[in-house]
Amino acid sequence: MDVSNLNVIVGEGTCGIAAGSKEVIEAFQKHAPEMNVRTVGCVGMCHQEVIAEVNDGNGNRHIYGNVTKKTVPQIINFHKGEGDLPEKQLIFSPDDQDLDKWRYLAHQTRIALRNVGYLDPTSISEYEARDGYKAIKKILAGMTPEQVIEEVKTSSIRGRGGAGFPTHIKWNFAKSSPGDFKYLICNGDEGDPGAFMDRSLLEGDPHNVIEGMLIAAYAFGASKGYAYIRAEYPLAVENFGKAIKDAHELGVLGDNIQGSNFSFDIKIKEGAGAFVCGEETALIASIEGDRGMPRFKPPFPAIKGLFGKPTIINNVETLANLPWIINNGGEAYASHGTEDSKGTKVFALAGAIKKGGLVEVPMGTKIRYVLEDIGGGSSSDLPLKAVQLGGPSGGCVPENLFDTTIEYAAINATGAIMGSGGMIVMDGTTCMVDLAKYFLGFTQNESCGKCTFCRIGTLRMRELLTKICDGKGEMEDLTVLEELTEQITKSSLCGLGQTAPNPVATTLKYFRDEYEAHIKDKRCPAAVCKSLITHTITAADCSGCSLCEMQCPVDAIEGQKKIKGSYVIDQAKCINCGMCFEVCNSKAIIVQ
Amino acid sequence: MSQSLEAKVEFEDVLSWIKRIGSDSSSTVPLLQAVQSKYGYLPRAAMDMIIQNTDITGSQVYGVATFYSQFRLKPVGRHMIRVCHGTACHVTGADRLDTSLRHILNITDEEQDTAENGSYTIEQVACIGCCSQAPVLVIADEVSGNLTGANAQRALKKHAKKNEEIVANI
Structure with a gap:
């Protein structure tokens, strides 16, 4: 069958590229140059x-997942009528x-993400x-600024960057501020490790x-306006830059847009790598060319900013979310969610989860629904232990609180925060003390040093x-940690410092037993902390392949090649770097 | 270091960036970004040229250069390897990617991040936002995900072969 009328669409965000989308595109172009690949x-x-869609332009779509350059010929052959349907790849x-794989998207409510993956950015x-x-x-044809603010007020949308401040109130501050020159900054400094929804939006739907x-x-x-995007x-x-250029050409950006007097x-502005620049005043300092250090508020940026x-x-x-709210009305947006939190929220699911990726759900959805119904539960044989929000x-929210609903107040009550929406899922192989250490290492490194x-x-x-x-901890250390938590929270100027102890506070609250195991038993229950574990080889299982010896960076492993158990x-x-454990095919290496 | 990796700074280059980007204080970050994207780090000579030819002061240049994690004051190898240390990568074994790459590049001194032959520099970076493919690394500008220590080495070997660089054979 002729396939020249078929279109191939390959997802090429950074994650698609990381999974090998370039090779897949090359394979389509090589095996079926007549198909239209975009x-x-x-x-x-x-x-x-890598995800690839094959469609005939009339709404008949086949979507395939986990596509590699090797499976491409099979997909092409099926569409040529010369082979079987590649069922393993079919989404x-x-x-x-109603395939199980498709439910990942079918169970979502996509407003902010409505276009990503559907259009060429x-x-x-x-x-x-x-x-x-x-x-x-629509706005330029006949809505006043007040009407726009009213519509956004009806939608009840709150800032999705983490703090959750009502958007319309913020705007009103700046609107009533004297001065005829005002700035808007788009905060794309998505610094939370584990969050990537802003990347996806900027890459995949910049317009x-x-x-x-x-x-x-x-x-x-x-x-x-400035778009502050992480380096x-x-x-x-790249995509956002092209979008700005194209928007100028179309006449929706620049002077006298659409013939109106709105310009x-x-x-x-590319960020240069500083987590603290997610904070408003630090971000402003950074655009002005200074070290990104927060400033005292007031004056608030809405009065005196950039x-x-x-x-x-x-x-x-x-x-x-705004274009959708204007097109569909604030009420339609507010019909999603709960009394406390309206609309939808995007989460980035990663870690020990079967189906990681971006998830947009109405506020009020239970955490468990996101992790289990959409995310498919644990990716290992082990049950889920916690999710870091x-x-x-x-x-960290422990498993017994997974029925918490996703709302600002309910999440705050657990000690976690809604934040920008990163959800890192953990099973028994993650040590909560190590995780707290990781986050404190991060914030300590990123602290600007002012307070x-x-x-x-x-x-x-x-x-x-x-x-x-x-393994050198004492029980009194936990008391000191708790004291420091309180002091740092109370004595820091900006959000970074005020929230820095949160990962410690929540792990101490929910996983105190793990801290105690480290201190009292000198044992790391998750077998992560290098000083408290050992790697040994079970002679009976060792195949003598020598892979571990080759990979050991410190030459700690010796034996005779091809001699089992040697x-x-x-x-x-x-x-205890774990390289031998990772390469051992016969599971002969025990970590405990 | 067996060979010097210090860059030779061209005055014309720096002047052209100043002309394009600007010479006021708010141009500090983009100017340093332009310098670093050319040389891989911030050579002292380039920073001096900026100070002499713009309104930006020395303390501001040095203050900014030492504040943001993107900027480096030390020379780099011919290619950069950026190992992601975001949360998802941390819990899925970013440490092992570092260990395995340092091993194959024979970087044993903990203070060093560049291979003796000047081929590669390993940098630890905060989240690059590919959390679902964790652990992730970027060699030059190629992103690879779902890695183990061993296939991080494989990715590096592939890159080395294409670029005629020598790495240890493991």
């Missing part, structure tokens, strides 16, 4: 990457629209074809973020946690 952003089914087909016409720039045109910025700018009267996201910078322009002008900083995800500022308690307090906490992980680890040299 790329789209990441649809958020990261566990299925969606016109004949079977470098094509403004594809964005237009999905109602793109309709909202701003949606630009349109969101236009709406915000119109509402409170900004004439210049670690090169593809986002707005956007400039990209270069001394009234400035509003909105998160990428918040902005990505909100990155270094957040906390003493944050600068030195986090260092002391990190030292105590290292001491416990090294390999032995010299404990005096072993650094």
Whole structure:
């Protein structure tokens, strides 16, 4: 059968590329050059990457997951009518629209993410074809800034960057601020390790973020915008830069947009790697060319911000919801969610989860639903132990609280925070003390140094946690950790310091037994902390393959090649790096 | 270090960046980014040129250069390897990627991050946002995910072969 009328769409976000999308595209071009291959952003089914869709342009879609260059010929042959359906790869087909794999998306409510994975982020016409720039045109054709703010007020959307401040109130501050020159900053400094929804939006649907910025700018009267994007996201910078250029050409960005007297322009500022720049005043200092250190509030940025002008900083995800809210009405948005928290929220699922990726669900959904019904539960044989919400500022929610609903207040009650939406799932192989040490190491490293308690307090906490992980901890250390938690929280200027102890506070609250095992029994229950574990080889299982000897970076393993059971680890040299465990095919290495 | 990796800074380059980006204080970060993207680090000579030819002060240049984790003051190898140390990568074994790569590049001194032959520099970076493919690393600009220590070495060997670099044979 002729396949020249078929389109191939390959997901090419950073995660698709990491999984090998370039090779897959090359394979399609090599084996079926007559097919029309194009790329789209990441649809958020990261566990299925590389994802390729084959469609006939008339709505008949076949979607395949885990595609490699080796499976491409099989897919092509099926569409040529020369082979069987590659069932193992199939996620969606016109004949079977309820495959288990597809439910990952079917169980979601996508508003912010409505376009990612469906359009080519470098094509403004594809964005237009999905109602793109309709909202701003509607506004310019006859909505006052007050009406826009009213609509957003009805939607009850709160800032999605973490703090959850109502968006319309923030805008009103800047709107009523005197001055005819105001700035809007799009905060794309997604610094929380474990969160990647903003990357996905900036890479996969940049026009949606630009349109969101236009709406915000119109509402409170900004004439210049900055998109502050992390330097670690090169593809986002590239796609967003192209989108700005194309939006200019289309006449939706620049002077007198659509013939109105509304003018707005956007400039990209690349971050340079500082977590604290997620904080509004630090971000402003960074754009001004200084060290990204937070400033005292008041004055609030809405009154005196960037270069001394009234400035509003909105998160990428918040902005990505705005065009939908204007097109569909604030009420439609508010119909999702709960009394406390309206609308939807995007989460980035990763860690020990079967189906990792991006998940957008209505507020009020239970954590368990996200992890089990959408995420498919644990990726190992071990049960889930906890989920870390909100990155270094957040906390760990233990399994017995998975029925907590996703709402600002309910999540805060557990000690964690909604945060920007990173969800790192953990099973029994993660040591909670090591995790707390990891986060404190992160915040201590990222502390700008301005406030003493944050600068030195986090260092002391990190030292105590290292001491416990090294098996030298004492029970009194836990008391000191708790004291420091309180002091750092109370004595820090910005959110970084105020929330830095959260990972310690929540792990101490829910996993105190693990701390005690490290201190009292000198044992790491998850077999992670290097000072408390040993690697040994079970002679009966050793095949004599010598892989472990080759991989050992400190030459601690000796034996005779091809002689079963001959390999032995010299404990005096072993650094417990785990390389031997990882390469051993016969599972002969025991870690305990 | 058997050979010097110090970059030779061209005055014309620095001037052209100043002309393109600007010479006011808010240009500090983008100017340093331009310098680093050319040389892989911030050579002292380039920073001096910026101070002499713009309104930016020495304390501001040095303050910014030492504040942001992106900037390096030490020379780098011919290619960069960035190992992600985000949360998901941390819990799935980012440590082992470091260990295995340092092993294959024969970097034994903990203070060092560049191979003796000047081929590669290993850098630990905060989250690159590919958490579902953890653990992840980036060699030059190629992202690879779902790695073990052994296949991190494989990815490096592949890159080394293509770029005619020598790494230890494991």
